[in-house]
Amino acid sequence: MKRLLTILFAVMLLTAISASAQTFTGCFAHHPKYIEGKFEVSYSPGCTGHDEPELDPVSSAPGSARDLTWTVVLPTGGSARVSDVGPTFWFGGAVTDPKSVFGQAFVELQFYPDSVVGKCFNDGAFSVSFSPNTFTACSPVFKLNQTGNPSKFLETTAFNAMLEDSANPGNPLIMHAGETITIHYYVTPANDGFHITVTDLNTGHSGTIILNSSSEGPLMPVFDTQQTGNALAWGTVNDTPNSFVWEIGHASIFTGGDAFCVPGQTNCNSYDPASWAGFSPIQIKSVTFGDGSSPKNFAAVSDLGGKAEVAQTCATYGGSFCIYPWFTLGTSGFHYGVDYPDTRKDFGQANQFATTEQCGGPSGANTTFCSTILK
Incomplete structure (x- = not known):
């Protein structure tokens, strides 16, 4: 038995060493609206998008969509790795882009679990x-291009940058499981693009990205207030300008x-x-706006209808x-996943997500999923 355990440990160690020696690539784009024959969007080669359930902090405070800080404790792997359930989670928002459809693009500060970028x-x-229990990040900004066919569009990228460690330029800001970080989105009088500063409160290290595209110019927040309905015009949900999303539906x-x-x-x-x-879940401790206020509410929405998506490929809902x-x-804050030991409210579990499109948008009535107020 002892010999068997030794062999198993050796196999696991060799697997980990082999994985750490390899380089893995991916590209996860923003999920766009798709209406057959009217608004058909294709991803750039090598990129894909899928399922983007989101948490929205809601506020009518002036400037709340232009200056907000998320305080988060990063998840920690256990019997499962954080990267098992999806390759990225992100904090993002709608930004201006004069060369994109509707003049709007979308930034995702993508955190990659168990990864060094x-x-x-x-x-x-x-x-x-x-790299187990390690997190690093990139900041792709996705846009829609005309193709010459009025009903067909191509999703491409207006900007992308590594979140670098300000104390070690050219290298990624490396964060670890269980550490508390802040993600601050804000603008400056220079109007040189949305700024994103991430600070690791445990190590004191930080990094800043400024969304100033060499091809599109400064990418600024589209909306002033963090209200439901101030949504990305080419998106699939009726949400707030800025949100947290865990990208799922990828191995x-x-x-x-x-x-x-x-x-x-x-x-899957x-x-x-x-x-x-x-694993120990992400902890979203708070969101604070530039005037010091907090969200009036938090809302949730799925871009594929939550349980409605499961019903398409599972005979019954529930189970493995x-x-x-x-x-x-x-x-300890908001989590995403399942009910955890410290759960106080689960908001009906998956029933918190609207299953049909009953909100409107630029494409007309009943073309987006409505968000649900959680608290």
């Missing part, structure tokens, strides 16, 4: 190496090649409750690989 590519892609980038996947597939840990329960993860409020 090697490069953030101009086309929105990234390369990483495996692990390290063991599954970040393949597009759906509920019911056994390589995004929809597996045991995988989410196997057939749940839709949900937001909870625990004693």
Whole structure:
């Protein structure tokens, strides 16, 4: 028995060493509106998008969409790795872009779990190496281009940059599981683009990205207030300008090649409750606006209809690989995944997400998913 355990440990160690020695690449674009024959969007080659359930801090305070700070404790792997359930989570928002459809683009500050970023590519892609319980980030900004056909569009990238350590320029800001970080989105009098400053409160290290595109110019926030309905014009949801999203519907980038996947597939840990329960969840401690105020409410929305998506590929809802993860409020903050030991409210679990498009947008009535007020 002892010899068997030794062999198993050696195999696990060799697997980890092998993974850490490899470079993995991916590109996860923003999920656009798609109406067949009217508004058909294709991704750039090598990029894909899928399922983007989000948490929205809601406020009517002047400037709330132009200056906000998220305080977050990073998740920690356990019996499951954080990267098992999806290759990225992000904090993002709608920004101006004169060369994009509707004059709008979307920034995603993408955190890559169990990863050290090697490069953030101009086309929105990234390369990483495996490093357990480590987080690094890139900031792709996605836009829509005309194609010459009035009903067909191509999603490309207006900007992308690595979140660098200000104390070690040219190298990624490396953050670790369990550390508390702040993500501050803000503008300056220079109007030189949305600024993003991430600070690791445990190490004191920080990094700043300024969304100033060499091809598009400064990319500024589209909206002034963080109100529901101030939504990306080419998006699929009726939400707030800025949000938190955990990108799901992809296999692990390290063991599954970040393949597009759906509920019911056994390589799709995004929809597996045991995988989410196997690590300590993200803790969204607070959101604070520039005037010192806090959100009036928090809302949630899924761009694929939550349980409605599961129903398409699972015979019944529930069990292994057939749940839709949900937001909870625990004693330590908001989480995403399943009910955790500190959960106080789970807001009906997956029932918190609207399953049909009943809100409007530029494409007309009943063309976007409505957000649901959680608290």
